[in-house]
Amino acid sequence: MAEKYDAIVIGGGLAGLVAAAELGDAGNKTLILEQEGGDWLGGQAYWSLGGLFMVDTPEQRRLRIRDSRELALQDWMGSAKFDRPHDAWPRRVAEAYVNFAAGEMRSWLHAMGMRWWPVVGWAERGGALADGHGNSVPRFHLTWGTGPGIVAPFERRVRQHVASGLTTLKFRHRASRLIKTNDAVTGVAGDILAPTDVARGRQSNRDIAGDFEFSADNVLVTSGGIGGDHELVRKVWPTDRLGPAPRSMVAGVPHHVDGRMIEISRQAGADIINTDRMWHYVEGVRNWDPIWPNHGIRILSAPSPMWFDADGVRLEAPFFPSYDSLGTLRRVLATGKDHSWFILTSTMAAKEFVLSGSEQNLDFTGKDWRAVLKNRRGGRTPPSVQAFLDKGEDFIVRDNLGDLVAAMNALAGDQALDHASIRDQIEARDRETAHKFSKDAQLQGVHNARRYIGDKIFRVTRPHRILDPAHGPLVAIRLHILTRKTLGGVHTNVDGQVLGADGEPIGGLYAAGEVAGGGGGGYHGYNALEGTFLGSCLFSGRNAGRHAARR
Ligand SMILES: Cc1cc2nc3c(=O)[nH]c(=O)nc-3n(C[C@H](O)[C@H](O)[C@H](O)COP(=O)(O)OP(=O)(O)OC[C@H]3O[C@@H](n4cnc5c(N)ncnc54)[C@H](O)[C@@H]3O)c2cc1C
Numbered sequence: 001m002a003e004k005y006d007a008i009v010i011g012g013g014l015a016g017l018v019a020a021a022e023l024g025d026a027g028n029k030t031l032i033l034e035q036e037g038g039d040w041l042g043g044q045a046y047w048s049l050g051g052l053f054m055v056d057t058p059e060q061r062r063l064r065i066r067d068s069r070e071l072a073l074q075d076w077m078g079s080a081k082f083d084r085p086h087d088a089w090p091r092r093v094a095e096a097y098v099n100f101a102a103g104e105m106r107s108w109l110h111a112m113g114m115r116w117w118p119v120v121g122w123a124e125r126g127g128a129l130a131d132g133h134g135n136s137v138p139r140f141h142l143t144w145g146t147g148p149g150i151v152a153p154f155e156r157r158v159r160q161h162v163a164s165g166l167t168t169l170k171f172r173h174r175a176s177r178l179i180k181t182n183d184a185v186t187g188v189a190g191d192i193l194a195p196t197d198v199a200r201g202r203q204s205n206r207d208i209a210g211d212f213e214f215s216a217d218n219v220l221v222t223s224g225g226i227g228g229d230h231e232l233v234r235k236v237w238p239t240d241r242l243g244p245a246p247r248s249m250v251a252g253v254p255h256h257v258d259g260r261m262i263e264i265s266r267q268a269g270a271d272i273i274n275t276d277r278m279w280h281y282v283e284g285v286r287n288w289d290p291i292w293p294n295h296g297i298r299i300l301s302a303p304s305p306m307w308f309d310a311d312g313v314r315l316e317a318p319f320f321p322s323y324d325s326l327g328t329l330r331r332v333l334a335t336g337k338d339h340s341w342f343i344l345t346s347t348m349a350a351k352e353f354v355l356s357g358s359e360q361n362l363d364f365t366g367k368d369w370r371a372v373l374k375n376r377r378g379g380r381t382p383p384s385v386q387a388f389l390d391k392g393e394d395f396i397v398r399d400n401l402g403d404l405v406a407a408m409n410a411l412a413g414d415q416a417l418d419h420a421s422i423r424d425q426i427e428a429r430d431r432e433t434a435h436k437f438s439k440d441a442q443l444q445g446v447h448n449a450r451r452y453i454g455d456k457i458f459r460v461t462r463p464h465r466i467l468d469p470a471h472g473p474l475v476a477i478r479l480h481i482l483t484r485k486t487l488g489g490v491h492t493n494v495d496g497q498v499l500g501a502d503g504e505p506i507g508g509l510y511a512a513g514e515v516a517g518g519g520g521g522g523y524h525g526y527n528a529l530e531g532t533f534l535g536s537c538l539f540s541g542r543n544a545g546r547h548a549a550r551r
Pocket of ligand 1: 010016035042043047048050174176223257356357514530532
């Protein structure tokens with residue numbers, strides 16, 4: 001007979017860890033199944049930048065950011081644009097999350113030892129109207145210790161339960177079927193994968209060495225999204241909203257983000273919704289030192305770099321760095337090509353770029369105050385950015401614009417960029433830097449950003465001419481589409497119970513984290529506000545774990 005547990009958690013990423021920690025605290029005998037090896041937990045969260053969407057925090061108030069639950073909800077709803085009948089639960093989860101983010105979230109995490117970099121970041125500014133998409137204020141709280149700093153408290157709690165014998169970890173165990181008895185899910189069957197000695201994040205083998213079957217009162221699916229399987233991403237790509245799927249993309253997530261459990265959940269009766277909603281970035285660059293296959297890194301840029309499409313036309317408002325991810329994606333793909341270009345000064349590269357990923361921010365990840373201040377304040381280029389300038393295949397550094405454009409054409413393998421046209425567009429923008437006011441919407445945004453003290457000191461350069469040699473040499477960066485986040489998935493209620501096609505909970509089955517579109521089956525709606533993915537793992541993992549523990 002299959003070994004029996006109170007609960008089985010499929011996937012040892014952040015959502016799974018949070019749920020398992022809650023189940024363990026409630027005294028539930030819990031099994032965590034993880035397809036990867038090496039005793040590593042944390043999934044994507046380990047590699048993440050650790051940014052969290054929180055509202056009206058002491059960090060914000062110290063910087064004179066007046067945030068509120070109402071403003072955050074306005075921003076969320078303006079971004080989500082829920083418009084489908086089955087968006088009822090996603091909307092309720094979103095409302096519940098905003099209440100959590102404006103309420104208990106920070107104190108709950110703080111009590112577990114988590115802390116945040118005191119300068120709150122301003123992600124996804126939107127750039128349209130007050131009731132439209134985007135964050136009205138900075139609310140991206142960078143966790144001290146980045147991704148590993150978020151994983152650590154939950155891993156600690158889980159490992160305590162492992163030490164006491166309550167929780168069992170089984171690595172290289174890949175779930176491939178949910179077992180049902182009388183319409184309720186009562187267990188999990190799957191493959192035992194061959195051992196592996198690859199380092200964390202690298203692609204491991206999928207050789208099958210055996211099989212398993214375990215039973216449980218509750219099964220929680222926390223297996224992540226689809227961003228690592230580009231064929232699957234293309235299959236569900238929303239051509240009607242974004243244009244044809246890109247032919248070429250880089251992977252912003254490890255290989256294990258394969259989305260398999262979504263189909264497996266469907267086969268067990270789960271309602272799968274909003275699969276056509278997804279969140280990918282336009283500012284991807286190929287990693288010169290890749291960890292996973294086709295590894296791309298996202299540049300989180302402040303608003304100053306000029307952005308050109310593949311044909312050399314400057315992107316119009318509001319498609320500026322840090323404004324509107326999916327709008328810019330649509331705009332870039334409208335050229336029929338998959339890449340676009342940043343052109344900027346070395347001064348901007350030094351101050352305005354953060355590379356997404358814990359391994360790209362060793363000063364923050366290592367909680368090294370001195371290194372952070374040295375790297376981020378002194379006008380010096382952070383070492384990870386410098387490494388890309390030196391070694392990244394998408395980076396071009398030249399003393400004059402003619403040479404820069406020639407090198408850009410050579411890199412793209414065409415002659416799509418015209419030096420005179422690009423020079424004219426840059427000179428026009430440069431003339432507008434003479435005043436603190438401007439008709440150039442991007443420069444208006446730069447001035448606005450610098451009214452926020454955090455951006456002024458740490459992120460946004462004083463407006464200057466791109467062609468001013470004092471700020472040189474010039475930098476051009478070829479930007480790829482980078483796959484990352486899944487906005488739809490398994491339909492659930494606020495407690496994480498998985499719903500069937502009839503809208504009723506399926507007995508014994510829960511889902512949380514990215515596999516459930518952050519909870520509900522897509523609590524972001526059509527657009528994400530950033531920091532809301534880790535946030536969703538914390539919230540939906542906690543809800544699912546607590547509710548399952550009571551059953
Ligand atoms: C570089 C990077 C930077 C990011 N930065 C941020 C940020 O700053 N803020 C933010 O909010 N979000 C960020 N994100 C997104 C965020 O990290 C993820 O959305 C989140 O961690 C997803 O967690 P999860 O637990 O739902 O899934 P995952 O982390 O994908 O974990 C799922 C786990 O399940 C396992 N699994 C899958 N299928 C099976 C199976 N069949 N059987 C057994 N095990 C299985 C996988 O191996 C994996 O370990 C970032 C992501 C990346 C990659």
